[in-house]
Amino acid sequence: MHIPVLAEQVIGFFNELSPEAPRLILDCTLGGGGHAIQLLATAQQVRLVGLDRDRQAVERCRERFAGSGQRAAALHANFSDAAAVLEDCWDTLAGELGLGAGPERAFGFILADLGFSSFQIDSADRGLSFQGNGPLDMRLDQSQGQTAAELLNSLDEREISRLLRRGGVGSEASAVAREIVKRRPLRTTADLVAVCEKSVPQARRSPGRSPATTVFQAVRIEVNQEFAAIEALLRAAPELLSPRGRLAVISFHSLEDQLVAKAMRKWQRSEMPAKLPVKQVNDTLGKLLTANAVTPTEEEIEANPRSRSARLRVFEMH
Numbered sequence: 001m002h003i004p005v006l007a008e009q010v011i012g013f014f015n016e017l018s019p020e021a022p023r024l025i026l027d028c029t030l031g032g033g034g035h036a037i038q039l040l041a042t043a044q045q046v047r048l049v050g051l052d053r054d055r056q057a058v059e060r061c062r063e064r065f066a067g068s069g070q071r072a073a074a075l076h077a078n079f080s081d082a083a084a085v086l087e088d089c090w091d092t093l094a095g096e097l098g099l100g101a102g103p104e105r106a107f108g109f110i111l112a113d114l115g116f117s118s119f120q121i122d123s124a125d126r127g128l129s130f131q132g133n134g135p136l137d138m139r140l141d142q143s144q145g146q147t148a149a150e151l152l153n154s155l156d157e158r159e160i161s162r163l164l165r166r167g168g169v170g171s172e173a174s175a176v177a178r179e180i181v182k183r184r185p186l187r188t189t190a191d192l193v194a195v196c197e198k199s200v201p202q203a204r205r206s207p208g209r210s211p212a213t214t215v216f217q218a219v220r221i222e223v224n225q226e227f228a229a230i231e232a233l234l235r236a237a238p239e240l241l242s243p244r245g246r247l248a249v250i251s252f253h254s255l256e257d258q259l260v261a262k263a264m265r266k267w268q269r270s271e272m273p274a275k276l277p278v279k280q281v282n283d284t285l286g287k288l289l290t291a292n293a294v295t296p297t298e299e300e301i302e303a304n305p306r307s308r309s310a311r312l313r314v315f316e317m318h
Helices: 007-015 034-040 055-066 081-098 118-122 146-154 157-166 173-183 188-201 212-224 226-240 254-269 298-303
Strands: 024-027 049-053 072-076 107-113 241-251 286-288 312-316
Touching: 007 034, 007 107, 007 241, 024 034, 034 049, 034 107, 049 055, 049 081, 055 072, 055 118, 072 081, 072 241, 081 226, 107 188, 107 226, 146 212, 157 173, 157 212, 173 188, 188 212, 212 226, 226 241, 226 254, 241 254, 254 286, 254 312
Parallel strands: 024 049, 024 107, 049 072, 107 241
Antiparallel strands: 241 312, 286 312
16 A cells, blocks of 8 residues: 655645645646545645656546546646646646636645655566566656666666766766676566676675665666656746745655755745746745755654655745
């Protein structure tokens, strides 16, 4: 069963929205629908538009939304394309959910949970986890793009090493890249785990942590172009948020969190392009509501160990 991370804290930030902000939510990462269902339950007037690049997640959420009384819609889309997708289908959404004209500055609350649902992690055919064996795929949208196997079997050693370093692998990146090239073609997650076991010496391994952890993370980031997607969302969010609207982002590793924190601090200092169609007040776009990232309680971590690394940051527009 999928358990939404930091749900109580997310609901709290939503419930504290200014009366000026519309109760229209953009959930950029529907996943198992846990956050969406709880947000819809806060008030009858809440409306929600949800996105996910995983078609199976969208279908599951459509089933869960069936009893919401046309208060929620689920779209198969990458959140990096949120602005364009919403523009294209806004008339249909407006008819279904009773929305106003145009997606620009429409949303009172935008949520992006950058983690994976338990359905995705526990599905061996996705290749996202090294805990079981399956095809070396890693694509969140399995209808397009290169698989992890295709990527690693086609790049040269230097390119693989750079890919691994960008995704958080340290000094062992070169050794892992060399071993990948030596053992190619890789076909399964077990093949990549074997590479990590061979190329990362025991002395360099963190206690209780598989040497495959960061390697899988780095490859998955590249396959799904995750950093580019986050940056695209952060560029679009100020245009999609209403006055006094809030953006809440949950990240799960330091590389994601750094991108989010940097953007929100920049908005607070208002280092934004002059052409951005957002009215600035006192030379800022708004305020960062989380001086430090919000983290799970010990009780939540005990109930859901996968929440341990979660970090929540929230920004409110003027």
